[in-house]
Amino acid sequence: MQVTIKDIARECGVSVATVSMALSSKKTRVSEKTKAKVIEVARKYNYQPNNAAVSLVNKKSKLIGIVFNDLRNTHISSLFMEINNVVEKRGYSLVCHIIEDDGAVECDLLRNVGAGNISALIWAKSLEKYTNEEKKKLNDAILQLDVPVMTMDNYGFACEGTDVVFDYRQGGYIATKHLIDYGHRRIGCVAGKKNYQVTQERLEGYKMALQEAGISYDEKLVVYGDYTMNSGYMLFSYIMGKKVTAIFSMNDEMAFGIYRAARMYGVSIPEEVSVVGFDNVPFADVMQVPLTTIGIPVEEIGKYIGERTMELIECTEKKGRNVREYKPQLLLRGSTRKI
Amino acid sequence: MQVTIKDIARECGVSVATVSMALSSKKTRVSEKTKAKVIEVARKYNYQPNNAAVSLVNKKSKLIGIVFNDLRNTHISSLFMEINNVVEKRGYSLVCHIIEDDGAVECDLLRNVGAGNISALIWAKSLEKYTNEEKKKLNDAILQLDVPVMTMDNYGFACEGTDVVFDYRQGGYIATKHLIDYGHRRIGCVAGKKNYQVTQERLEGYKMALQEAGISYDEKLVVYGDYTMNSGYMLFSYIMGKKVTAIFSMNDEMAFGIYRAARMYGVSIPEEVSVVGFDNVPFADVMQVPLTTIGIPVEEIGKYIGERTMELIECTEKKGRNVREYKPQLLLRGSTRKI
DNA sequence: TTGAAAGCGCTAACAC
DNA sequence: GTGTTAGCGCTTTCAA
Numbered sequence: 001m002q003v004t005i006k007d008i009a010r011e012c013g014v015s016v017a018t019v020s021m022a023l024s025s026k027k028t029r030v031s032e033k034t035k036a037k038v039i040e041v042a043r044k045y046n047y048q049p050n051n052a053a054v055s056l057v058n059k060k061s062k063l064i065g066i067v068f069n070d071l072r073n074t075h076i077s078s079l080f081m082e083i084n085n086v087v088e089k090r091g092y093s094l095v096c097h098i099i100e101d102d103g104a105v106e107c108d109l110l111r112n113v114g115a116g117n118i119s120a121l122i123w124a125k126s127l128e129k130y131t132n133e134e135k136k137k138l139n140d141a142i143l144q145l146d147v148p149v150m151t152m153d154n155y156g157f158a159c160e161g162t163d164v165v166f167d168y169r170q171g172g173y174i175a176t177k178h179l180i181d182y183g184h185r186r187i188g189c190v191a192g193k194k195n196y197q198v199t200q201e202r203l204e205g206y207k208m209a210l211q212e213a214g215i216s217y218d219e220k221l222v223v224y225g226d227y228t229m230n231s232g233y234m235l236f237s238y239i240m241g242k243k244v245t246a247i248f249s250m251n252d253e254m255a256f257g258i259y260r261a262a263r264m265y266g267v268s269i270p271e272e273v274s275v276v277g278f279d280n281v282p283f284a285d286v287m288q289v290p291l292t293t294i295g296i297p298v299e300e301i302g303k304y305i306g307e308r309t310m311e312l313i314e315c316t317e318k319k320g321r322n323v324r325e326y327k328p329q330l331l332l333r334g335s336t337r338k339i
Numbered sequence: 340m341q342v343t344i345k346d347i348a349r350e351c352g353v354s355v356a357t358v359s360m361a362l363s364s365k366k367t368r369v370s371e372k373t374k375a376k377v378i379e380v381a382r383k384y385n386y387q388p389n390n391a392a393v394s395l396v397n398k399k400s401k402l403i404g405i406v407f408n409d410l411r412n413t414h415i416s417s418l419f420m421e422i423n424n425v426v427e428k429r430g431y432s433l434v435c436h437i438i439e440d441d442g443a444v445e446c447d448l449l450r451n452v453g454a455g456n457i458s459a460l461i462w463a464k465s466l467e468k469y470t471n472e473e474k475k476k477l478n479d480a481i482l483q484l485d486v487p488v489m490t491m492d493n494y495g496f497a498c499e500g501t502d503v504v505f506d507y508r509q510g511g512y513i514a515t516k517h518l519i520d521y522g523h524r525r526i527g528c529v530a531g532k533k534n535y536q537v538t539q540e541r542l543e544g545y546k547m548a549l550q551e552a553g554i555s556y557d558e559k560l561v562v563y564g565d566y567t568m569n570s571g572y573m574l575f576s577y578i579m580g581k582k583v584t585a586i587f588s589m590n591d592e593m594a595f596g597i598y599r600a601a602r603m604y605g606v607s608i609p610e611e612v613s614v615v616g617f618d619n620v621p622f623a624d625v626m627q628v629p630l631t632t633i634g635i636p637v638e639e640i641g642k643y644i645g646e647r648t649m650e651l652i653e654c655t656e657k658k659g660r661n662v663r664e665y666k667p668q669l670l671l672r673g674s675t676r677k678i
Numbered sequence: 679t680t681g682a683a684a685g686c687g688c689t690a691a692c693a694c
Numbered sequence: 695g696t697g698t699t700a701g702c703g704c705t706t707t708c709a710a
Contacts, residue, residue, distance in 0.1 A: 002483075004687055015697045020689060029695055046483070052394035052456045053687035056702045061391065062455075071416045072621075081410055084437050093455065096433045098423050116401075116432065117391045144341075144385070147425070229621055263627060282411075282568055286595045288602060290459045290628035315355070343703060354681045359705060368679060392703035564683050 003045040008238045011041050023049075055117045065118040067097045067109065069125045073227070073253060074281040075298060076124070082302020083122065083309075087308040090310050092119070097156060099125060119313045120148045121159075122305060127153035127197040148312035150305055153197055154323070162308050163300060170199050171294045171328035172205025172248070175276040178292070178330055179211045179246040180237075183339040184274060186245035187215075189237050190254050192227040200201065200225075202250050202278070225254050232257025245339055246274035252281045255291055274336035290333035297326055342384040350380050361452040361483020362388075362564050387617035394456045403648060406436045406448065406456040408464045412566070412592060413620040414637060415463070422648075423463065429649050431458070438464060447482040458652045459487045459500075461644060466492035466536040489644055492536055493662070501647050502662045503640060507537050510633045510667035511587070514615040516633070517669055518585040519552045522611060526582035528556075529574050529593050531566040538563075541617070564593050571596025579606065584678055585613035591620045592672075594630055613675035628661020629672035640665055 009016045013211035014034060022030045030038075055061040064087055071077050084094050095116060099109055113121065121142075130138065135156070142149055142157050147150030149161040157163075158170075178185050189206050192199040207217050221242055232254030239247060249255035255277035262269050269275050269289050277284060277293035279293075284291040304324065312319060344362075348355045353373060361369045361377035380386075394400040404428055410416050424431050434455060438448055452460065460481075469477065474495070481488055481496050488500040496502075503562075518526050528545050531538040546556050560581055564570030570595030578586060588594035594616035601608050608614055610630050616623060616632035623630040643663065651658060 002485075002687095006687075016688080017690080017698075018696055021696090022689095024689085034695080050395070050456065050687050052391045052400065052691080053702090055391035056389070056395055056704090057689050058685080059702075071410065072413060072418055074411060074413065077410045077416045081437065084435060088437065091451070093451075094435045096435060098420065098427065112387075112430070112432075116673060117389065146341075152530075202701055229625065256622065259627075260625045283595065283622050283625075286568065286599045286622075287628075288598075345703075355704080356682075356706080357680060359703095360680090365703085370679060389703050392686090393705085395703080396705050398686075458689080644680090 001052065003047050003052070005047075007045065008038060008041050008047060012037050014038070041119075053083045053324045059117070060119045060313075061117040062092050063094050063095050063116060063118045064120045064122060064313075065097060065116060066094045066122040067099055067113070067125050070100065071098065073251075074283065075251070075279045075296070078281075078298045079115075079124065079302045079305075082299055083084060083306040084294075085311060086297050086303060086306025090105070092310070092313075094122075103329055107137055107141045110138075110145065113145065116299055118145075118147060120309050121145060122152070122309060123149055123151040123155065123157075125152075127151075127155055128193075129170040129197065129200070148309070149318075150309055150312075152318045157210045157321070158176060159321070160318055162305075162312075163321070164305055164308075164326070165323060166296055166301075166326045167328055168201035169205040169208070171278060171296075172202035172250075174205070174328055174330050175208045175214075175248050175278065175294050176206045176209035178332075179248065179274060179276060179336065180215070181276065182246070182336055185213075185215055185223065185247040186242075186339060187223040187244070188242060188247045190232055190239060190247055190249045190252070190258065191222055191224045192250045194224045199250060225257075227251050227253060229253045229257040229260070233261045236261030237265065240265070240273065246272065246276070246277050246336065252277040252279045252284050252291060254295055256283065256287075259289075259291075270335050270337040274339075276336060280331055284331075286332065287335075289335050292333045292336045293331050295329040297329075301326055341389065342386050343389070344386075346384065347377060347380050350384075351376050353377070353674075362386075362654045364660075378619045398456070399458045399652075400456040401431050402434050402455060402457045403431050403459045403461060403652075404452045405433045405461040406438055406452070406464050407572070408438065410437065413622065414588075414590070414618045414635070417637045418463065418641045418644075421478075421638055425642060425645025426649060431652075433461075446476055446480045448542040449477075449484065452484065453569060457484075457486060459489070459547060459648050460484060461648060462488055462490040462494065462496075463613065464491075464531075465470060465534075466490075466494055466534065467534045468539070474663050487648070487658075489648055489651075497658055498659070498660070499651060500660055501644075501651075502660070503644055503647075503665070504662060505537075505635055505640075506667055507540035507549060508544040508547070510617060510635075511541035511589075511669055512548045513544070513669050514587050514617065514633050515545045515548035516551075517585065517671075518615060519548060519554070521585070521613065521675055523585040524552075524554055525581075525583045525585070525588045526560065527578040527581055528561040529571055529586055529588045529597065530561055530563045531579060531589045531593070533563045534634030538589060545587060564589075566590050566592060568599070570597040572600045576604065576623075577610065579604070583612065585675065586615070588614060588616050591616040591618045591623050591630060591632055594632070595622065595626075598626060598630075599630075609674050609676040615675060621668055623670075623671065628674050631672045631675045633666040635669045636665055637670075 008018045022035040157212045280295040361374040619634040
């Protein structure tokens with residue numbers, strides 16, 4: 001049995017209220033002497049306040065909910081580590097919720113999350129193309145949580161928090177433009193899940209670059225995967241069948257799948273086909289032919305999310321909702337060549 | 340404000356006790372009629388019990404603590420996903436604690452964890468070579484938690500739970516033996532953190548294989564990194580300076596670092612040096628020269644940990660402590676060659 | 679079958 | 695400066 005405030009009170013010959021105040025970090029009217037005594041006894045018994053009790057009365061806990069799709073992607077796990085690093089230092093812990101892509105489940109999940117007395121929510125999953133009704137349902141569920149919510153996309157939530165967005169459109173544009181600058185005209189696109197907002201944005205960038213160069217858009221050159229390595233692997237033969245000289249892969253994972261398939265089919269990168277990835281995960285630079293890719297400042301983003309979350313939790317005045325945008329960067333490596 | 344049991348009681352014209360019982364999954368003596376009514380109203384208001392209150396009275400929460408070093412390693416994040424997948428289905432969530440390698444911090448962390456009203460703890464960080472005093476302190480802190488504790492190593496904790504261990508010694512042996520079978524006599528070892536138990540075990544396997552083949556152990560051929568890609572990268576030139584024809588890398592990450600360095604130095608794998616990794620992360624199979632490595636059944640292990648944890652939480656009778664061991668497997672790919 | 683009441687551990691008025 | 699008390703939302707005796 002953990003020792004409680006009551007045990008300490010008894011031992012010190014004071015009331016529980018005094019103990020509570022003495023142990024509180026707020027400035028109180030407890031005498032130095034009593035305070036010292038209480039702290040000493042508390043330490044002696046290795047006292048730890050019961051979080052459930054504290055949450056119950058404060059209506060807030062030291063827990064921050066975090067929701068994402070898949071942690072196996074290095075890009076996500078790096079983000080996670082960065083966020084955790086910040087909040088942990090302030091005594092908060094992340095409670096994980098991993099969610100498959102399905103609007104219905106999201107609301108169920110939120111009911112669950114809401115019961116958890118979290119102090120904030122970090123919604124790090126990709127935004128999908130929701131119907132208006134789905135959107136409304138999700139927003140209602142979020143509002144009911146009544147805590148600040150950070151998102152990684154423009155969810156349009158009406159609650160306090162920040163939408164931390166990345167300019168995927170620009171990223172798609174830069175990647176494609178680079179290929180065009182290298183003389184490619186027939187550029188395949190291995191896209192991610194079609195119903196993700198971030199997929200559509202990258203695709204717009206891709207189209208924009210093509211249009212700018214006077215290359216007509218051919219939807220046969222665009223093929224949809226699911227952002228996993230395996231999907232890149234599976235899609236390779238289709239896209240090569242379209243006689244492309246270059247591929248824009250919407251993330252590095254899929255690009256790795258492409259590498260693997262290329263090896264299998266004996267197609268060499270970049271001699272026979274140029275490849276640009278997206279994310280800049282650490283492995284991108286390990287390959288025999290390092291992957292040219294679009295960099296995302298994950299450390300910076302993670303740190304910001306963590307700090308902003310803490311600020312929202314600790315600041316009493318409401319701050320409303322704002323947007324913070326990060327920009328892409330082309331990382332030129334070995335997987336693309338001029339033709 | 341979330342709706343409470345009280346609101347429902349008022350609306351139904353019954354007492355809170357009745358509502359509580361009606362909503363409980365245990366068999367109760369509430370009339371079907373009342374029960375139906377209560378459930379209907381609860382659903383109407385989207386009622387969710389307040390976890391803090393439930394925890395406070397039950398002394399248990401729907402939270403499971405999990406402690407690890409670094410999630411960026413695909414091997415760890417896969418494990419995490421598997422575990423989460425199992426416990427989430429049963430309504431539990433994982434609360435993350437990431438911890439640097441330092442005994443002192445561990446106990447601090449545990450104090451923190453203990454305050455969180457978790458129902459079980461999954462200690463998925465590597466065991467270090469502790470002094471007896473450190474061991475005792477850690478064990479005491481663990482005992483005070485008074486919840487089942489799963490570990491991924493032989494921590495020797497005295498509490499209820501399971502040590503899920505992997506035969507790293509055998510893994511080290513198999514990896515080295517494979518190299519010896521391929522005719523290598525001068526085999527470098529890029530080890531992980533020296534103070535980790537798992538490092539020492541792999542090293543023992545390495546030595547065992549050498550001895551068996553009548554090759555004398557040369558400690559100059561063993562060099563210690565920290566299991567990150569970067570450390571493999573940094574250590575490459577040293578180990579090549581020792582004129583080895585093969586390298587046993589204690590994990591895949593470091594092997595990738597070796598790949599990268601090899602490319603930089605223009606050393607080809609496996610022509611000039613054979614490499615064996617350890618873990619079998621998905622990327623191992625992506626490389627131009629796929630990495631021969633030691634497989635760990637991560638899915639199986641993660642699933643077992645999740646299920647065993649749930650069993651320990653839900654079963655009332657104490658189950659004591661047991662050990663479950665998993666075995667390594669050599670995955671022959673392209674990074675080793677006969678000489 | 680249902681209700682009243684106590685209590686889980688803690689905080690914060692309010693009283694002394 | 696310190697103690698008394700109410701109450702956070704819920705479960706669980708014990709009475710009715």
